[in-house]
Amino acid sequence: MSKIRDGTWLTLSRAAALTGPFIVTPMAARVLTKEELGSWALIQVVVGFLAIFQDGGVGNYVIRHPDYNAATRRMARLIGLLAGVLAGIALAAVSIPVTFLMGISSHWKYFLPLVLTFSLGGLTGVLNAELRRELRFRELFMATGLATLLFVPVTWMMLAKGWGLWSYTISSAALTSVQVSFLALRLRPLSLGWGGALFSEIVVYTRGLLGFNIINYWARSADNLLVGRFLGPAPLAVYANAYRIMLIPITQVISTLNPLMLPYLAKYANDKEGQRRELFGFVRLIGCIVFPPMTFLWLERDFLVRIYLGPGWSGVADLLAWFVPIGMLQCLINPLGNAYLVAGRNDEFFKIGVINTVVIVLSFVCGLPFGVKGVAIGYLVANLIMCFPIVHRALRMMGSSFNDWIMQTSLLWFIPGLSLVISYRFSEMPSPWDIVARGGVTLLISLLVVGRMEGKALRRWLHVRRSGHLAT
Numbered sequence: 001m002s003k004i005r006d007g008t009w010l011t012l013s014r015a016a017a018l019t020g021p022f023i024v025t026p027m028a029a030r031v032l033t034k035e036e037l038g039s040w041a042l043i044q045v046v047v048g049f050l051a052i053f054q055d056g057g058v059g060n061y062v063i064r065h066p067d068y069n070a071a072t073r074r075m076a077r078l079i080g081l082l083a084g085v086l087a088g089i090a091l092a093a094v095s096i097p098v099t100f101l102m103g104i105s106s107h108w109k110y111f112l113p114l115v116l117t118f119s120l121g122g123l124t125g126v127l128n129a130e131l132r133r134e135l136r137f138r139e140l141f142m143a144t145g146l147a148t149l150l151f152v153p154v155t156w157m158m159l160a161k162g163w164g165l166w167s168y169t170i171s172s173a174a175l176t177s178v179q180v181s182f183l184a185l186r187l188r189p190l191s192l193g194w195g196g197a198l199f200s201e202i203v204v205y206t207r208g209l210l211g212f213n214i215i216n217y218w219a220r221s222a223d224n225l226l227v228g229r230f231l232g233p234a235p236l237a238v239y240a241n242a243y244r245i246m247l248i249p250i251t252q253v254i255s256t257l258n259p260l261m262l263p264y265l266a267k268y269a270n271d272k273e274g275q276r277r278e279l280f281g282f283v284r285l286i287g288c289i290v291f292p293p294m295t296f297l298w299l300e301r302d303f304l305v306r307i308y309l310g311p312g313w314s315g316v317a318d319l320l321a322w323f324v325p326i327g328m329l330q331c332l333i334n335p336l337g338n339a340y341l342v343a344g345r346n347d348e349f350f351k352i353g354v355i356n357t358v359v360i361v362l363s364f365v366c367g368l369p370f371g372v373k374g375v376a377i378g379y380l381v382a383n384l385i386m387c388f389p390i391v392h393r394a395l396r397m398m399g400s401s402f403n404d405w406i407m408q409t410s411l412l413w414f415i416p417g418l419s420l421v422i423s424y425r426f427s428e429m430p431s432p433w434d435i436v437a438r439g440g441v442t443l444l445i446s447l448l449v450v451g452r453m454e455g456k457a458l459r460r461w462l463h464v465r466r467s468g469h470l471a472t
Contacts, residue, residue: 084122
């Protein structure tokens, strides 16, 4: 029951955090030009890279540390604060040369409000990790929710008043300021301290994870950089919006359950069987939640894009045909990275990250001559190529195998497969009944598959609940 309660608060936290971008995106698509949106996507490439250094991976160290005492707490907070400030200074320093190299030299000024966001972001990451370590997910929701309440109306108002890209940067700084203020009040006293031995211990733990995050970031963002630099901001706006829409259901679920996953897996540090049981349980849960909406998005991409972004964005729907299968595959693979973190093998995490990045970046380069569609297809091919080595190496940390992963997840692919075959018969139906019919078929198939996969767990949970009520 604790998992369900914690998962509920985390779901609310992520829903609050993602509500802002979800609501703001269609507004921005209607008031900003594609060139402006593409330029913002290029800016986010740089911002996202430097964001890796905000807490330097200290957050994961905080969650996994077996004895997080007062001295360790003070040291972790100090490193998080210093890392954030240094990342903010680096962002200010690179703003002019980087925007010049990317062909958007007049946009350097938009980096300035983000310096404050970065300076506070490192400490915010460490304080968030402390709440996760102590399973205080209700307070984490309160911090995220309060910040989002400020983010949405401020951004909407600024977009409506014609502030353009300043709407994003200023509201981001406001959001981070509110969040860190709330966390500082909940985790008082906010003391800082230095310890040489602790610093060395943190560096040893985080360097492999930091290296993986750097390498993995370019596996996920090199496409935006290449498309924006060589094809232009307008094609990048189409590409980035398609990728962002694909991520909406995935990010909501994985970013909710991933923070919950590591603390629970850490309880089984010396129990491989327990680790496998927990990890596969989380992977199946993520798949059962993600596959139904992703399947509907795949089937109805033209209609959904037209409703969400408005006219003039049909290219987004074309790219979703390739991005949605990538998202389905990634939601079953990404959680496996926790196997390295629990085992403390960040060095292996880094190695597989390097290989994955090389393959994916090469796929982007190969697809670039064929436009944004070529880049999307190349990305799908690279994900299929890397599926086996990534899954195999991760599960080896827990004494499991690729075949076990296939056995645990294979039924999920019946949801999009059967939905596509059956829904094809509804293509001649008048709108909107064809959409309703395809949605109903997807829901029915999803319920059958989920029932087949998780029926025993559901019956066991209901039995426990019924027994508890009878006992009272």
